[in-house]
Amino acid sequence: MSRLSYKLKETNLAIVLLDLIGSTKFVQGMGHIKAARWLQYHDRLTRSLCYKFNGREIDRSDGFLMSFDSPVDAVNFSLTYQLTIPAKTKIQCRIGIHFGRIVEVHQHELIVGAGAKQVELEGISKNIAARTMSLCQAGQVLLTKEAMEAVRWRQNKHTPPNTKYACVGLYKFKGVREPQTIYAAGTTVKSLQPPPGSEKVKRLGGPKKVKVRLRNMQLKEALEVIGWKVAKVFLLYLFFCLCWLMSTSIGRDIVGIRQLNVLGDLYLYVLNLLLRH
Numbered sequence: 597m598s599r600l601s602y603k604l605k606e607t608n609l610a611i612v613l614l615d616l617i618g619s620t621k622f623v624q625g626m627g628h629i630k631a632a633r634w635l636q637y638h639d640r641l642t643r644s645l646c647y648k649f650n651g652r653e654i655d656r657s658d659g660f661l662m663s664f665d666s667p668v669d670a671v672n673f674s675l676t677y678q679l680t681i682p683a684k685t686k687i688q689c690r691i692g693i694h695f696g697r698i699v700e701v702h703q704h705e706l707i708v709g710a711g712a713k714q715v716e717l718e719g720i721s722k723n724i725a726a727r728t729m730s731l732c733q734a735g736q737v738l739l740t741k742e743a744m745e746a747v748r749w750r751q752n753k754h755t756p757p758n759t760k761y762a763c764v765g766l767y768k769f770k771g772v773r774e775p776q777t778i779y780a781a782g783t784t785v786k787s788l789q790p791p792p793g794s795e796k797v798k799r800l801g802g803p804k805k806v807k808v809r810l811r812n813m814q815l816k817e818a819l820e821v822i823g824w825k826v827a828k829v830f831l832l833y834l835f836f837c838l839c840w841l842m843s844t845s846i847g848r849d850i851v852g853i854r855q856l857n858v859l860g861d862l863y864l865y866v867l868n869l870l871l872r873h
Contacts, residue, residue, distance in 0.1 A: 610670035649673035667746035692729025765802020
């Protein structure tokens with residue numbers, strides 16, 4: 597093949613892959629005309645956000661393949677996307693980010709005129725980004741170790757407030773020699789939780805759950821956690837009250853059980869254990 601038809605450029609880039617979740621169901625439910633309008637609206641918002649953070653659209657299929665010179669811009673784009681665009685479009689998305697060596701293939705204008713992309717990306721970095729993205733749950737942004745090291749301590753004014761990072765585990769990607777340490781970036785507790793493995797990605801280890809201190813949670817999340825704790829204490833209190841009631845003859849008469857005293861015996865047993873300690 598003549599080299600006049602293309603030009604290769606090897607460089608370091610942040611590769612971002614977005615994948616729309618449930619797009620087939622969305623199109624079937626909305627109808628192809630209405631769905632096309634919604635998807636065009638989604639794409640317009642996404643492209644505008646990509647331009648704002650100095651990114652480049654490489655390809656578009658059931659989502660986007662983008663590249664950024666700055667890993668910080670890539671992360672800020674991804675976090676801002678997850679915080680704004682799904683709420684406007686009702687379309688959920690998963691995002692994976694990798695930073696590494698990549699080959700940019702710049703096609704000749706004659707090839708572009710025939711329908712080829714002006715710039716294409718080749719190299720293992722694109723595959724790693726794709727595998728990382730495939731792990732994501734709805735609303736998540738996942739980063740490889742290389743991407744995480746490139747953005748650590750480098751947040752700027754465009755980084756969403758209360759952004760947190762967490763290591764979610766070690767994964768073996770199909771077709772990739774070395775296991776990958778994966779991180780999550782987000783502003784909520786849910787967005788930082790470890791994703792399970794998949795057919796092409798095997799989870800080797802890591803935390804079962806990422807915990808966030810109450811003071812670092814959003815108000816809604818903090819209220820939910822406090823509410824669950826209060827509910828557990830209240831249910832435990834009701835249980836002991838019921839046990840105490842069943843330990844008395846009057847209580848058993850009230851509920852109509854005169855012979856069976858299992859709950860009462862359990863209450864007295866637990867009470868004795870507590871008094872001993």
